Amino acid sequence: MKRFLLIFIAFSFFSCKEFETKKLSSSEIAAEEIKHIDWKNLDTYPSLSICEDQSSKSANKQCFENEVSKHIFEILAHQEVNLKDSIREEVVLNIVISKEGKPFIDHISISDSLKNQIPELENWLKNAVADLPEIHPAEKRGIPVSSNFKLPLVIQSE
DSSP states (O other): OHHHHHHHHHHHHHHGGGGOOOOOOHHHHHHHHHHTOOTTSOSBOOEEGGGTTOSSHHHHHHHHHHHHHHHHHHHHHTSOOOOSSOEEEEEEEEEEEOTTSOEEEEEEEOOHHHHHHOTTHHHHHHHHHHTOOOEEOEEETTEEEOEEEEEEEEEEEO
């Protein structure tokens, strides 16, 4: 019995090293967590107050894009343009919504012929985006983040 007790104590003493835990600093834990975050997908898209009652993420995104397009077209409808020819062209706006909810145009893809026919169009588009109603920024893990999206607009006239 004494031998058994002595062997048991010896094993217990030497096996304690196997139960040691490695200490991790908070920066190591944060770095490991950041590796596993999917930065390409947002938890919530930017939204306008009119779109907040949407039930799904995709419905909210669709509502946001529709309302932004509608707002831009309302601003453009008040502009007077004299054209020589009818036009039907697509303009693509790269819009950025800052983490504070401030919208701005990062880039406008517009054809040279449309630029020549309507030279003020870029300024009108920039002003229309700057004049958007209050936007709630996108969120990732409950934190507001900047987001960008492409908004195609068809400009046509007869």
